[in-house]
Amino acid sequence: MSSVVAAFWNPIVAKEYRSRMRTWRSPLAMMVYVALIAGLGYLMFSSMVGPSFGPSGQASTYGQQLFKYLVVFQMILVTFIAPALTAGAISSERERQTIDLLFVTRIAPFSIIWGKLLASMSFVVLLLLLSVPIFSLVFLFGGVELDQVLYCFLITLAAALTLGLLGVAFSTLLRRTLAATVASYVTAFGIVFGTLGYGLIFPTLIDQSAPSSPAPPAVTYLSPIMPLVALATNAPPLTGYFVRYKYQTGPVYNSGSTICKGNVCQTTGGGTVTVSSGKGGATPVDATAIPSGLFQGWQYWQASVALYAAICVVALLVSAFLLPPVRRLPWRRRSAAAPA
Amino acid sequence: MISAEHLTKVYGKRTALDDVSFEVPEGEIFGFVGPNGAGKTTTLRILAALLEPTSGRASIDGADVARQPHQVHSRIGYMPDFFGVYDQLTVAEYLDFYASCYRQPKQRRRKIVSDLLELIGLTERHDQAVDTLSRGMKQRLCLARALVHDPVVLLLDEPASGLDPRARVEMREILRELRRMGKTIIISSHILPELTELCTMIGIIDHGRMRATGQVQEVIRQLSADRRVRITILGDTDRAVAILEPLAAVRHVEVAGGTIEATYEGDDSTAAGILQALTAEGITVSAFSPVEGGLEEAFMRITSEEAV
Numbered sequence: 309m310s311s312v313v314a315a316f317w318n319p320i321v322a323k324e325y326r327s328r329m330r331t332w333r334s335p336l337a338m339m340v341y342v343a344l345i346a347g348l349g350y351l352m353f354s355s356m357v358g359p360s361f362g363p364s365g366q367a368s369t370y371g372q373q374l375f376k377y378l379v380v381f382q383m384i385l386v387t388f389i390a391p392a393l394t395a396g397a398i399s400s401e402r403e404r405q406t407i408d409l410l411f412v413t414r415i416a417p418f419s420i421i422w423g424k425l426l427a428s429m430s431f432v433v434l435l436l437l438l439s440v441p442i443f444s445l446v447f448l449f450g451g452v453e454l455d456q457v458l459y460c461f462l463i464t465l466a467a468a469l470t471l472g473l474l475g476v477a478f479s480t481l482l483r484r485t486l487a488a489t490v491a492s493y494v495t496a497f498g499i500v501f502g503t504l505g506y507g508l509i510f511p512t513l514i515d516q517s518a519p520s521s522p523a524p525p526a527v528t529y530l531s532p533i534m535p536l537v538a539l540a541t542n543a544p545p546l547t548g549y550f551v552r553y554k555y556q557t558g559p560v561y562n563s564g565s566t567i568c569k570g571n572v573c574q575t576t577g578g579g580t581v582t583v584s585s586g587k588g589g590a591t592p593v594d595a596t597a598i599p600s601g602l603f604q605g606w607q608y609w610q611a612s613v614a615l616y617a618a619i620c621v622v623a624l625l626v627s628a629f630l631l632p633p634v635r636r637l638p639w640r641r642r643s644a645a646a647p648a
Numbered sequence: 649m650i651s652a653e654h655l656t657k658v659y660g661k662r663t664a665l666d667d668v669s670f671e672v673p674e675g676e677i678f679g680f681v682g683p684n685g686a687g688k689t690t691t692l693r694i695l696a697a698l699l700e701p702t703s704g705r706a707s708i709d710g711a712d713v714a715r716q717p718h719q720v721h722s723r724i725g726y727m728p729d730f731f732g733v734y735d736q737l738t739v740a741e742y743l744d745f746y747a748s749c750y751r752q753p754k755q756r757r758r759k760i761v762s763d764l765l766e767l768i769g770l771t772e773r774h775d776q777a778v779d780t781l782s783r784g785m786k787q788r789l790c791l792a793r794a795l796v797h798d799p800v801v802l803l804l805d806e807p808a809s810g811l812d813p814r815a816r817v818e819m820r821e822i823l824r825e826l827r828r829m830g831k832t833i834i835i836s837s838h839i840l841p842e843l844t845e846l847c848t849m850i851g852i853i854d855h856g857r858m859r860a861t862g863q864v865q866e867v868i869r870q871l872s873a874d875r876r877v878r879i880t881i882l883g884d885t886d887r888a889v890a891i892l893e894p895l896a897a898v899r900h901v902e903v904a905g906g907t908i909e910a911t912y913e914g915d916d917s918t919a920a921g922i923l924q925a926l927t928a929e930g931i932t933v934s935a936f937s938p939v940e941g942g943l944e945e946a947f948m949r950i951t952s953e954e955a956v
Contacts, residue, residue, distance in 0.1 A: 319749050322745075322748075323737070323741075323745045326736060326737060326741065327734060327735070327736040327737065330736040404732035404733075404734075405728070405730050405731050405732040406731065406732045406733070406734065408696075408698055408726075408728050408731070409726075409728070409731060409790075409793065410749065411698055411721075412696055412697075412721050412724065412726045413721065413746065413749035413750050414718065414721060414722060414749065414750055415749050633697075633699065634697065634698070634700045634714075634717065
């Protein structure tokens with residue numbers, strides 16, 4: 309039990325909390341964060357309750373829309389924040405010449421990484437908690453369940469953890485904070501936006517002979533925006549952009565359009581996708597599951613979390629190996645300096 | 649207590665340490681002297697298990713630095729030559745942080761911190777932010793940080809570098825106190841006289857090689873075959889010089905401001921012979937004292953041999 313407590317609570321965490329919360333930057337970051345999310349929430353809210361919010365509009369649809377934009381916007385903000393929190397974690401200790409003082413203590417290098425990460429992630433959790441009151445606006449309209457909100461926050465946190473851990477890994481690898489920060493941001497933007505860009509440029513082409521309906525390219529599941537949109541809208545996310553016909557040059561999908569080719573029909577934009585086959589009539593398909601490909605049958609969030617877990621494990625192992633001043637591979641235990 | 653056997657460290661083409669060996673028994677203060685870049689920091693970092701030697705081995709209190717780094721870390725207090733402090737922490741929090749890094753139980757940490765602050769004379773500043781301390785205070789605080797887990801061995805890399813004379817004296821007082829506490833200490837410095845009065849042992853390193861090592865007096869004798877004596881006389885200095893110069897043991901005589909400095913070869917009985925020769929000729933000697941500076945010159949000579 310005590311070892312579990314020690315693993316989560318190491319002196320680094322307490323020190324990082326103190327250092328972080330005593331600067332003017334943290335309250336400023338929190339204020340800006342809340343102001344930006346509140347600003348977006350207010351803009352959307354006011355546009356929805358205005359004259360355009362007529363009897364034809366469904367409150368639950370508006371609620372879903374508001375929720376979708378808020379979670380995606382929150383994720384974008386986190387993408388900007390998470391690398392900044394961790395990219396200097398190890399390199400700044402090197403630059404300030406404090407790292408040797410830690411290495412000669414009884415703290416294991418792994419605990420240094422873990423402590424730094426936990427402290428940074430706590431700040432992300434704090435930001436997410438600060439945004440909860442703004443998210444409660446959504447419940448004025450309805451259309452979103454509490455578990456959807458919870459899932460979305462957990463996905464955002466998982467993505468933040470991944471971006472944060474990559475920041476720590478770059479901080480360990482590159483030694484200079486500036487280089488680590490640049491590398492962390494490039495990677496973070498690559499994961500969150502670059503993967504979506506890849507999906508846009510190289511979408512899945514619809515193949516009539518395929519036994520199952522097309523799914524977006526697996527690379528796009530790396531972007532937390534995919535599972536967030538899937539969870540927020542209860543529908544396959546952004547399929548209109550990532551799944552296209554072979555025969556057409558321009559973008560095929562418009563919001564709400566239905567496309568049929570042979571006996572496969574697909575509707576997008578409205579929220580649900582129904583896939584029907586000519587042989588057996590309409591068969592209900594789990595709308596939010598990935599219909600084909602590497603992660604067939606998985607939920608979008610499951611695919612993303614699995615990919616994040618893999619990235620996190622690699623980043624953690626790389627950092628833990630690179631950090632110690634004297635690196636020892638477990639299978640190469642001390643032979644070089646042993647006496648002849 | 650501390651042993652280094654044939655330590656060699658090669659960086660690419662440059663050999664930073666070349667077959668360095670020495671022993672420091674328990675309770676000794678080992679002065680590690682050499683010009684900048686001689687390999688002092690490399691040696692201390694190897695002893696602190698922060699650097700892997702290319703070959704050779706070292707141990708601290710029986711723990712091998714390469715194979716048992718954790719045991720080494722719990723036995724040593726290490727103070728690097730350059731170090732930073734965390735901003736946003738107070739002096740007491742800084743020490744408490746490191747005490748917890750050494751897994752000192754919470755109940756004991758408060759006492760450890762107050763005792764150490766008293767030792768380094770920063771008790772009144774326990775609530776002050778660390779980054780606002782003067783350099784001398786930071787240096788003392790870093791020394792206190794190395795002591796939070798009550799180590800048996802202290803590895804201090806240039807603890808007095810960059811300090812003003814007053815801060816140097818304060819640092820020396822603390823080191824004396826630590827010697828009284830029975831710690832085995834290695835102190836590195838590029839200034840020899842700084843160490844000779846504090847240390848019991850000395851090692852002189854240059855270009856990665858150990859030039860001389862042993863008890864202070866032994867090394868001094870080893871280094872300086874030539875000794876110097878300062879003589880103050882009442883009356884005619886010229887006559888005294890005339891008596892000194894023909895003596896077989898005397899190499900060189902110099903007169904500066906009424907005092908005579910004579911360089912001679914030999915030991916204490918030779919010095920007594922010189923004094924006797926002067927008094928026998930009726931010269932009134934008011935002061936006759938050996939000059940330690942000979943060591944410094946010898947040190948300069950030894951460490952510049954290869955550079956020339």
